[in-house]
Amino acid sequence: MGVFSKLAIAAVPLWLLAACDTSVTPTYQTSPQNTIALQSVAATGKRANVHTFVAAEGVNTAPTCRLAGPIDVGGGQPAAQALKDAITAELLAAGVYSDRGTPLTITLTDMKVDTFSGYWNLAATVQSSKLPKGFKVSTRYDYKTSFSAAAACQNAAVAFNRAAASFIHDIVTNPSFRSAL
Numbered sequence: 001m002g003v004f005s006k007l008a009i010a011a012v013p014l015w016l017l018a019a020c021d022t023s024v025t026p027t028y029q030t031s032p033q034n035t036i037a038l039q040s041v042a043a044t045g046k047r048a049n050v051h052t053f054v055a056a057e058g059v060n061t062a063p064t065c066r067l068a069g070p071i072d073v074g075g076g077q078p079a080a081q082a083l084k085d086a087i088t089a090e091l092l093a094a095g096v097y098s099d100r101g102t103p104l105t106i107t108l109t110d111m112k113v114d115t116f117s118g119y120w121n122l123a124a125t126v127q128s129s130k131l132p133k134g135f136k137v138s139t140r141y142d143y144k145t146s147f148s149a150a151a152a153c154q155n156a157a158v159a160f161n162r163a164a165a166s167f168i169h170d171i172v173t174n175p176s177f178r179s180a181l
Contacts, residue, residue, distance in 0.1 A: 025082075030090055033165070035093045046181040056108060104127070120160060
């Protein structure tokens with residue numbers, strides 16, 4: 001067997017080990033806690049919609065997991081769009097959503113995952129014409145991680161929706177949220 005053949009045989013397993021996996025977050029499902037929190041807002045007659053949801057400059061909305069590959073938090077769509085859709089779903093579920101409601105502008109100011117310690121950080125500024133200065137929300141969501149990169153990355157992907165639900169809960173229960181509507 002020639003030197004080239006031996007190198008090729010040795011290179012194939014290394015190439016396979018270097019391949020990346022994408023951990024995909026499941027579709028967001030509304031949270032009963034958020035629905036309950038928003039129903040009291042709906043009872044006041046206040047309505048809203050998420051007009052704009054953007055990531056601030058420098059915010060990494062395409063996190064990677066260790067050296068195993070990316071975490072697709074949007075199921076194929078950008079993270080900001082996935083979070084906008086999640087908040088819109090919560091507003092709809094509680095009867096707060098309206099196209100003619102107060103348009104909210106949400107700027108994602110932090111989105112970080114730590115797959116070694118097991119947590120997501122999500123932060124944003126929420127503004128509207130009724131509250132131009134807006135208010136800030138920061139959420140840390142802890143989850144169980146794993147020593148194995150494959151399991152840790154999958155755990156991070158699955159935990160993102162729970163982190164998003166907690167983040168949305170922090171937004172809608174913030175005392176300034178009602179003032180923004």
